[in-house]
Amino acid sequence: MYAVGWFFLLISSSLTIGFPYLMGQLIGSVGEESVTMGNALSKIDMNNVNTVVLLLFLLFGVQAIFSFFRVIIFTNVTENALKDIRKSAFERLIYMPMDFFNQNKVGELTSRISADILQLQETMRTTIAEFFRQIITVVGSVIFLLVISWKLALIMVATVPVMAIIAVFFGRFIRKLSKQAQDFSAESNSIVEEALMGISNVKSFTNELFILKKYQKSIDEIKSLNVKSGMWRGLFVSFIIFCMTGAIVFIVWQGILMTQGTHPELTSKSFSTFMMFTIMMVAAVGSIPDMYAGIQRSIGATENLMNIIHEKSEKDLLKGIQKPVINGKVNFEKVHFSYPQRKDIEILKGISLSAEENETIALVGSSGAGKSTISSLLLNYYSVDAGAILFDGVNAKDIETEHLRSHIAIVPQEVILFAGSIQENISFGNPNATPEEIKAAAEKANALEFILSFPEGMETQVGDRGIQLSGGQKQRIAIARAVFKDPPILILDEATSQLDTESEILVQEAIDRMMKGRTVFVIAHRLSTIKHASTIYVLDLGRIVEKGSHEELIHKGELYKRLYNMQCKA
Ligand SMILES: Nc1ncnc2c1ncn2[C@@H]1O[C@H](COP(=O)(O)OP(=O)(O)O)[C@@H](O)[C@H]1O
Numbered sequence: 198m199y200a201v202g203w204f205f206l207l208i209s210s211s212l213t214i215g216f217p218y219l220m221g222q223l224i225g226s227v228g229e230e231s232v233t234m235g236n237a238l239s240k241i242d243m244n245n246v247n248t249v250v251l252l253l254f255l256l257f258g259v260q261a262i263f264s265f266f267r268v269i270i271f272t273n274v275t276e277n278a279l280k281d282i283r284k285s286a287f288e289r290l291i292y293m294p295m296d297f298f299n300q301n302k303v304g305e306l307t308s309r310i311s312a313d314i315l316q317l318q319e320t321m322r323t324t325i326a327e328f329f330r331q332i333i334t335v336v337g338s339v340i341f342l343l344v345i346s347w348k349l350a351l352i353m354v355a356t357v358p359v360m361a362i363i364a365v366f367f368g369r370f371i372r373k374l375s376k377q378a379q380d381f382s383a384e385s386n387s388i389v390e391e392a393l394m395g396i397s398n399v400k401s402f403t404n405e406l407f408i409l410k411k412y413q414k415s416i417d418e419i420k421s422l423n424v425k426s427g428m429w430r431g432l433f434v435s436f437i438i439f440c441m442t443g444a445i446v447f448i449v450w451q452g453i454l455m456t457q458g459t460h461p462e463l464t465s466k467s468f469s470t471f472m473m474f475t476i477m478m479v480a481a482v483g484s485i486p487d488m489y490a491g492i493q494r495s496i497g498a499t500e501n502l503m504n505i506i507h508e509k510s511e512k513d514l515l516k517g518i519q520k521p522v523i524n525g526k527v528n529f530e531k532v533h534f535s536y537p538q539r540k541d542i543e544i545l546k547g548i549s550l551s552a553e554e555n556e557t558i559a560l561v562g563s564s565g566a567g568k569s570t571i572s573s574l575l576l577n578y579y580s581v582d583a584g585a586i587l588f589d590g591v592n593a594k595d596i597e598t599e600h601l602r603s604h605i606a607i608v609p610q611e612v613i614l615f616a617g618s619i620q621e622n623i624s625f626g627n628p629n630a631t632p633e634e635i636k637a638a639a640e641k642a643n644a645l646e647f648i649l650s651f652p653e654g655m656e657t658q659v660g661d662r663g664i665q666l667s668g669g670q671k672q673r674i675a676i677a678r679a680v681f682k683d684p685p686i687l688i689l690d691e692a693t694s695q696l697d698t699e700s701e702i703l704v705q706e707a708i709d710r711m712m713k714g715r716t717v718f719v720i721a722h723r724l725s726t727i728k729h730a731s732t733i734y735v736l737d738l739g740r741i742v743e744k745g746s747h748e749e750l751i752h753k754g755e756l757y758k759r760l761y762n763m764q765c766k767a
């Protein structure tokens with residue numbers, strides 16, 4: 198299809214050359230009577246003004262039709278290609294290993310991808326075609342100019358396009374200056390924004406003067422850059438007025454001289470045709486550098502996108518293929534782990550723990566001890582450096598990741614709901630979900646009551662990131678989601694730590710109900726929530742320092758006792 202598009206482009210671009218020719222003939226007819234014209238067209242009477250105008254309209258008509266199909270075809274091809282690129286890029290991203298998201302900021306990634314795709318769209322749809330058309334125009338015009346009068350053509354080629362190119366680069370330099378000024382003004386805007394958003398901080402720290410100074414500095418920078426670019430702009434204007442128009446006047450002068458005398462080198466018709474070609478050519482030459490820059494940017498954008506598409510995803514990195522029956526027996530055997538981008542800091546230093554089927558074990562310890570890291574390892578977000586994690590006796594690295602994750606549910610501290618209905622958020626992409634199952638899950642999670650209190654019930658839209666629901670409500674929807682998934686292994690990572698007492702009771706009740714018949718890892722800093730765990734592991738700086746039931750630890754434990762006493766007093 199693209200080839201057909203190029204065919205149309207070739208035809209419509211070649212016809213472009215006809216325009217200055219016919220226009221030149223038309224304008225040259227003024228005040229001239231009879232001179233025989235070009236041989237190729239000698240059968241058509243170029244002296245008849247009406248014929249020339251008719252030919253011009255014919256030319257426009259054909260060109261219009263070909264351009265129409267060219268645009269349609271190019272747009273189709275472009276949109277198809279972009280659709281594929283969008284899909285591939287997003288597919289890559291969503292299957293990227295966790296570490297990729299530690300290294301790349303999500304906002305940057307999304308804006309980069311959308312900017313890159315926009316750039317490609319622009320280039321594929323129009324810039325390439327325009328670029329090609331202008332090249333044909335320049336080449337065709339030069340040929341015609343040489344044919345009409347090689348002498349005048351040489352004078353022209355030596356001056357006008359050179360001026361045009363100087364003008365283009367001049368213009369670009371000025372734009373670069375104003376872009377710098379723009380960057381600075383973005384910076385100064387962010388100063389204003391930060392200051393106003395955090396106005397209470399600014400005031401309470403009597404920070405006003407400091408921020409004012411910072412702002413002053415950046416607006417000074419903007420001013421001096423703009424003044425500088427103003428000077429260059431002035432020069433640019435003078436240059437255009439003097440040199441560009443000067444060059445054109447020079448050509449016209451030379452051309453007219455050639456039409457003078459008893460044996461003129463040039464007919465006035467040829468002269469006006471020459472001038473038309475010159476104008477066309479100059480315009481084309483002037484537009485080429487920018488288009489070329491656009492194509493360069495698109496090559497860069499393509500490379501960016503291809504880098505993402507060629508990045509190794511979890512599917513390439515995680516080689517496990519086994520699909521064992523997972524009932525919920527989990528063992529950590531001397532697990533050592535450090536995060537991939539900070540290899541020098543070991544976060545887990547030989548963790549061993551075990552959970553039997555349907556057992557509840559708890560992980561406690563101060564913030565930063567490595568509790569959430571353990572839950573990430575359970576989900577196989579990262580691979581261990583040494584030691585092993587076993588699920589029902591099978592090493593996690595041999596288990597197919599999707600299979601493994603389908604047996605684990607996590608209720609995190611901060612729940613993120615997706616834009617969509619409550620029902621969709623509970624079933625979360627499961628196509629086999631029946632309304633009854635979803636309702637049952639919501640009921641178990643203590644969520645049904647508040648869901649049904651909404652006018653639209655299960656169909657209520659939760660809005661972007663769930664902002665229209667309270668923390669406790671979101672938490673209970675997350676629990677309903679986990680109940681619905683019904684996995685043998687459940688992770689609760691500080692699930693209740695951000696709730697007020699009343700929602701905590703409702704959530705805790707739902708959690709207690711959900712814990713039955715599963716292996717549960719409870720991570721909590723409120724120790725009251727883990728008293729009933731059969732084994733409590735106390736973590737400190739990546740090591741298990743104490744282990745036992747609540748009763749045992751309260752008597753012989755040290756860190757646990759200290760943490761417990763601290764909370765009881767609080
Ligand atoms: N994605 C990450 N990349 C690098 N270091 C991390 C990452 N996540 C957590 N850490 C570090 O690992 C340590 C343990 O963190 P975490 O397991 O979240 O602790 P917590 O016990 O509070 O849940 C902390 O020192 C933290 O700085």
Ligand SMILES: [Mg+2]
Pocket residue numbers: 568569570
């Ligand atoms: Mg944590």
